[in-house]
Amino acid sequence: MNIHEYQAKQVFAKYGVPTPRGIIANTPDQAVANAGELGGNIWVVKAQIHAGGRGLGGGVKLAKSKDEVRELATEILGMTLVTHQTGPEGKLVQKVYIEEGADIKDELYLSVVLDRALEMPIIMASTEGGMDIETVAEETPEKIIKIAIDPAFGFQGFHGRELVFGLGITDKAEQKKMIQFASKLYTLYMENDAEMIEINPLVKTGSGDFIALDGKMAFDDSALGRHPEIEDMRDISEEDPDEREASQYGLSYIALDGEIGCMVNGAGLAMGTMDTINYMGGTPANFLDVGGSANAETVAKGFEIILKNPNVKAIFVNIFGGIVRCDRIANGIIEATKITDVHVPVIVRLDGTNAPEAAEILGNANIANLIVATDLGDGAAKAVAAAKGEK
Amino acid sequence: MSILVNKDTKVIVQGFTGGEGTFHAEQCMDYGTKIVGGVTPGKGGQTHLGQPVFNTVKEAVAATGATVSMVFVPPAFVADAVMEAAAAGIELAVIITEGAPVRDMQAAKACAVKNGMMTIGPNCPGIITADECKIGILPGMIFKKGRVGLISKSGTLTYEGANQVVKEGYGISTAVGIGGDPIIGLSYKQLLQMFQDDADTEAIVMIGEIGGDLEIQAATYIKENITKPVVAFIAGQSAPAGKRMGHAGAIISGSAGTAKEKMDALSAVGVEVVVSPAEIGKAVKKVLS
Numbered sequence: 001m002n003i004h005e006y007q008a009k010q011v012f013a014k015y016g017v018p019t020p021r022g023i024i025a026n027t028p029d030q031a032v033a034n035a036g037e038l039g040g041n042i043w044v045v046k047a048q049i050h051a052g053g054r055g056l057g058g059g060v061k062l063a064k065s066k067d068e069v070r071e072l073a074t075e076i077l078g079m080t081l082v083t084h085q086t087g088p089e090g091k092l093v094q095k096v097y098i099e100e101g102a103d104i105k106d107e108l109y110l111s112v113v114l115d116r117a118l119e120m121p122i123i124m125a126s127t128e129g130g131m132d133i134e135t136v137a138e139e140t141p142e143k144i145i146k147i148a149i150d151p152a153f154g155f156q157g158f159h160g161r162e163l164v165f166g167l168g169i170t171d172k173a174e175q176k177k178m179i180q181f182a183s184k185l186y187t188l189y190m191e192n193d194a195e196m197i198e199i200n201p202l203v204k205t206g207s208g209d210f211i212a213l214d215g216k217m218a219f220d221d222s223a224l225g226r227h228p229e230i231e232d233m234r235d236i237s238e239e240d241p242d243e244r245e246a247s248q249y250g251l252s253y254i255a256l257d258g259e260i261g262c263m264v265n266g267a268g269l270a271m272g273t274m275d276t277i278n279y280m281g282g283t284p285a286n287f288l289d290v291g292g293s294a295n296a297e298t299v300a301k302g303f304e305i306i307l308k309n310p311n312v313k314a315i316f317v318n319i320f321g322g323i324v325r326c327d328r329i330a331n332g333i334i335e336a337t338k339i340t341d342v343h344v345p346v347i348v349r350l351d352g353t354n355a356p357e358a359a360e361i362l363g364n365a366n367i368a369n370l371i372v373a374t375d376l377g378d379g380a381a382k383a384v385a386a387a388k389g390e391k
Numbered sequence: 392m393s394i395l396v397n398k399d400t401k402v403i404v405q406g407f408t409g410g411e412g413t414f415h416a417e418q419c420m421d422y423g424t425k426i427v428g429g430v431t432p433g434k435g436g437q438t439h440l441g442q443p444v445f446n447t448v449k450e451a452v453a454a455t456g457a458t459v460s461m462v463f464v465p466p467a468f469v470a471d472a473v474m475e476a477a478a479a480g481i482e483l484a485v486i487i488t489e490g491a492p493v494r495d496m497q498a499a500k501a502c503a504v505k506n507g508m509m510t511i512g513p514n515c516p517g518i519i520t521a522d523e524c525k526i527g528i529l530p531g532m533i534f535k536k537g538r539v540g541l542i543s544k545s546g547t548l549t550y551e552g553a554n555q556v557v558k559e560g561y562g563i564s565t566a567v568g569i570g571g572d573p574i575i576g577l578s579y580k581q582l583l584q585m586f587q588d589d590a591d592t593e594a595i596v597m598i599g600e601i602g603g604d605l606e607i608q609a610a611t612y613i614k615e616n617i618t619k620p621v622v623a624f625i626a627g628q629s630a631p632a633g634k635r636m637g638h639a640g641a642i643i644s645g646s647a648g649t650a651k652e653k654m655d656a657l658s659a660v661g662v663e664v665v666v667s668p669a670e671i672g673k674a675v676k677k678v679l680s
Contacts, residue, residue: 267637268545
């Protein structure tokens with residue numbers, strides 16, 4: 001689960017990780033009032049969406065008067081912000097964060113993520129703050145410091161020393177501040193079951209303080225149950241409504257831009273089905289894993305969600321029945337076609353437990369548009385042909 | 392021979408008396424797995440499915456001599472269960488549970504390694520040695536006995552792959568579902584070596600997916616250590632970056648963990664890489680004939 005920048009900064013503040021002061025606003029009036037409450041004469045108006053690259057997309061702007069705060073808030077609220085992380089359709093901005101201006105002397109990068117190969121969290125840091133870290137990693141990998149921390153022993157002094165010497169911080173007071181900053185961030189990462197924390201940029205101010213100018217956090221979905229205060233920060237308007245609806249029925253759905261709807265049991269086979277469709281010259285319209293306990297209701301829901309996508313020209317149902325019996329799935333498909341108006345060809349491949357019985361059930365059902373396939377390759381080929389309007 | 396488990400392996404079930412544990416323990420027993428007991432705290436002394444229930448793994452091991460545990464404990468408690476198994480001297484824990492917090496599994500795995508216990512999973516279908524022993528939720532009837540070893544992150548692709556191997560007239564020695572979480576137990580490297588050393592395995596199928604770099608590590612390992620033919624499929628060639636494709640670990644982060652880089656790495660070391668899972672059976676036939 002992702003949260004907004006302003007929420008991440010609330011979590012930071014709880015752990016004593018320094019951030020600029022700021023207040024969230026839903027309207028231009030609130031934005032101006034917030035600027036007044038913060039005081040000073042320079043503010044930053046920041047669009048709050050779950051995607052990086054907001055500055056480049058025009059969603060982060062500097063205001064030098066309250067009139068300008070109003071002007072910018074009016075412009076940014078309600079805009080559809082397109083960044084390299086939103087996709088071409090962009091994201092609607094519903095909230096702006098009004099923040100006091102910072103005295104920026106230096107911009108750094110700091111993140112905490114899980115290193116899957118090491119099987120422990122690492123702190124990643126770089127002097128190249130404000131840049132896309134992927135680009136830095138590609139062009140100047142030597143400018144990225146990685147420090148692995150074994151959770152069994154926690155953040156030690158040497159981790160801090162590797163960090164500050166690696167970043168070229170020589171002033172004793174500054175070293176101490178940076179080490180405290182990173183140590184608190186690590187604690188916060190562990191205690192909240194974070195999946196990723198990224199601060200880009202982390203700035204050094206004119207007075208030698210380090211503050212999180214930006215903040216991005218994602219959490220382990222499997223651990224949200226023990227962090228109700230984090231789960232409360234969920235902003236469902238940032239999530240794809242179809243993906244969300246699917247998840248409520250135990251389905252895992254991701255929309256893609258092709259023409260062949262896919263309904264598959266198991267995430268690996270679902271990806272493998274998409275790959276096979278591609279390989280045969282077609283394009284998958286979605287990823288959909290119906291899970292291990294597919295029944296008539298979930299299959300019907302799957303059809304409904306797939307068919308919401310107007311690009312879908314055929315649906316490939318690919319089920320390898322293990323513990324799940326194919327005859328039950330076949331009955332589920334028949335029930336589903338009664339509940340939902342399935343107006344495109346449906347190619348069904350059922351293999352595994354009780355597959356012959358399933359084929360018989362489908363054969364006797366006399367459903368228009370239903371094409372039975374014998375295996376994965378056959379099913380994908382038939383789906384590609386059907387989507388092209390061939391019989 | 393085979394790897395890790397066989398007809399003599401003594402297995403206990405953690406989460407024995409729960410719904411999932413009961414259903415699948417029964418299926419495993421029907422298959423022939425020697426399930427010698429189970430653990431459910433507070434239910435020690437009872438009998439379940441004709442086998443004794445213990446309060447702790449330590450008691451279960453002392454009374455039954457079990458060396459393997461099949462874990463069906465709910466996600467919030469699974470790390471605790473795995474650590475208990477490790478402390479009690481279990482040699483291999485097969486963790487079926489889906490949805491375990493990553494931080495918990497990090498600690499559980501570190502504890503297992505320290506105690507010399509191997510783990511498979513979590514979020515996996517388990518392991519099967521054809522006609523001898525099934526530990527997990529795999530549908531036993533697909534796995535006809537033969538000489539092909541199979542390693543897969545995905546459950547249904549394990550079944551798909553095994554089914555094709557059988558349809559081509561071959562069979563399976565042992566199949567291992569290693570799971571699709573960010574942190575897993577035994578991985579390709581260790582299992583490839585076990586299959587390399589197994590006299591009953593002639594070829595190996597490895598099924599991977601996007602995310603992480605275990606398949607890349609496997610490629611490096613194959614180059615130096617594996618002489619038996621390997622067939623590979625990597626799921627997610629058509630997956631978009633930044634989206635989690637069902638499995639917690641199946642995500643392309645930035646530009647890392649793509650199917651293409653894994654396929655290229657495996658091809659480069661002589662692995663027979665197929666672009667569709669529909670080609671796995673044919674590829675096995677090709678490398679074995």
